[in-house]
Amino acid sequence: MGLVTADMSVSLDLVGAGRDQSLEHPFGPDVGERFHARMFEHGEDSPDEIARIVDAGAFIMGRHMFGPDRGEWDLDWQGWWGPEPPYRGPVFVLCSRPRESVEMEGGTTFHFVTDGPGTALELARAAAGERNVSIAGGVTTLNAYLAAGLVDELRLHVAPFTLGDGLRVFDDVTGLAMVPASSRTTPHVTHLTYRRA
Amino acid sequence: MGLVTADMSVSLDLVGAGRDQSLEHPFGPDVGERFHARMFEHGEDSPDEIARIVDAGAFIMGRHMFGPDRGEWDLDWQGWWGPEPPYRGPVFVLCSRPRESVEMEGGTTFHFVTDGPGTALELARAAAGERNVSIAGGVTTLNAYLAAGLVDELRLHVAPFTLGDGLRVFDDVTGLAMVPASSRTTPHVTHLTYRRA
Structure with missing residues (x-):
């Protein structure tokens, strides 16, 4: 069985997304642009990080990562990842309304899970087999x-600026203990890896 | 002129102190013990870190780092650092009520500054000369x-557990940009150094 991994780009103050997400600004106004400008467009980190993320055998994402929540499903809308999403494998989307799976070009299939994170992980593990599941x-x-203590390897990519407001990693995660595994500093980002204790 | 440095031990969620500080628990109940158990009693980090901190030529601390704020000064009370504090140099305490300087054994003198952080830094810089000022x-x-953008070198010592509640580094610090300088991982703590942009 593979690991449950998670890669998250955060600011120095651990903000991983802005509060006002929209189709135009999926990370919230300004936030996405700053992350991308500071972290991925410098090139040095991009290929490795992306290769490691998409190497997983299955993926889990929240409703807002698939697309904006406007109430009922708009079945013409297939998420904001475009016709050929980068995952190239099964992606389990946590949501509250059932929907048929959506098969995209390039191997990505979105499955919609209404039974919560535990069920999504079971399904993802089954789909991934020996490979990792990426949150x-x-x-x-x-x-x-x-x-829930279910992440085996957490990789934080810390951009060196504060955002001050937004959704933060570890908010309301109390009593979690992990083991520092590695750290790496570039001029633009600090990569931190933690393993499950 | 030296640098303005700061060393801060924080949890994974950037909590540096609990909310309920008291004489018995200066970091708040439980928090201090966990930091010390996880970070300093392992030995490996202790001498280096402490040497680097106390190498500064002058120090600045908040009122609660000197002692609990019970309203008027209790002049018999000389802070909770004991008769021979580890600083061995001038320490400028930010406070709202004037008080005569207090000279301790071993070279530490506490000076009480009521004019705010800017004045405290001027006084500390003058006292430190070519050496660093440590926040x-x-x-x-x-x-x-x-x-205020006044910290030249920030060293965070990140313990690998979350606390969930408390005073966090970077809270209400918006728009700060720094440069990642180095990172080092041990089995018990991750040391991150950032420089002023």
């Missing part, structure tokens, strides 16, 4: 798995 | 200097 985000979903 | 804490004091 793809967002912050609220990651915090739910952290609080 | 000794607590969290509120550190955040004030971070928000």
Whole structure:
């Protein structure tokens, strides 16, 4: 059985997403642009990090990572990842309304799970087999798995600026103990890896 | 002129002190013990870290780092650092009520500054000469200097557990940009150094 991993880009004050998410600004106004400008467009970190993330055999994401929640499903809308999402495997979307699975180009299939994070993890583990399950985000979903002690390897990519407001990793995650595994500093980002204690 | 440095031990969720500080529990119930047990009693980090901190030529601390604020000064009370505090140099205490300086054994003298962080830093710089000024804490004091962009080198010593509640580094520090300088992982703590941008 593989590991349950999570990669999350955060600010120095652990904000992983802004509060006002929308189709135009999935990370909230300004936040996404700053993360991308500071972390991924410098090139040095991009290929490794992305390769490690998409190497998982299955993915779990929250409702807001798939698309904005406007109440009932708009079945013409297939998420904001475009026709060929980068996952290229099964993605289990935590949500409250059932929906048929959506098969995209390039191997990504979105499955919609209404029974909560535990069920989503069971399904993802079964789909991943020996490979890892990656908690793809967002912050609220990651915090739910952290609080339940279900994340084997947490990789935080810390951008060196504060945002001050937004959804933070570890918010309401009390009493979690992990083991520091590694850290790496580049001029633009600090990569921290923690393993489950 | 030396640097303005700050060393702060924090939890994974950036809590540097509990909310209910008292004479018995200066970091708040449970918090201090956990930090010390996890970070300093393992030995490996202790001498280096402490040497680097007390190498400064002058120190700045908040009122609660000197002792609990019970309203008027109790002049028999000389802070909770004991008769021979570890600083061995001038310590400028931010406070709202004037008090005569207190000279302790071993070279530590507490000076009480009622004109705010800017004045305290001027006095500390003058006292330190070519040596560094260390922001000794607590969290509120550190955040004030971070928000003002006055910290040249911030060293966070991150214990690998969450506390969930307490005073956090970077709270209300918006728009701060720093440069990642180094990171080091031990089995018990992650040391992160950031420099002023």
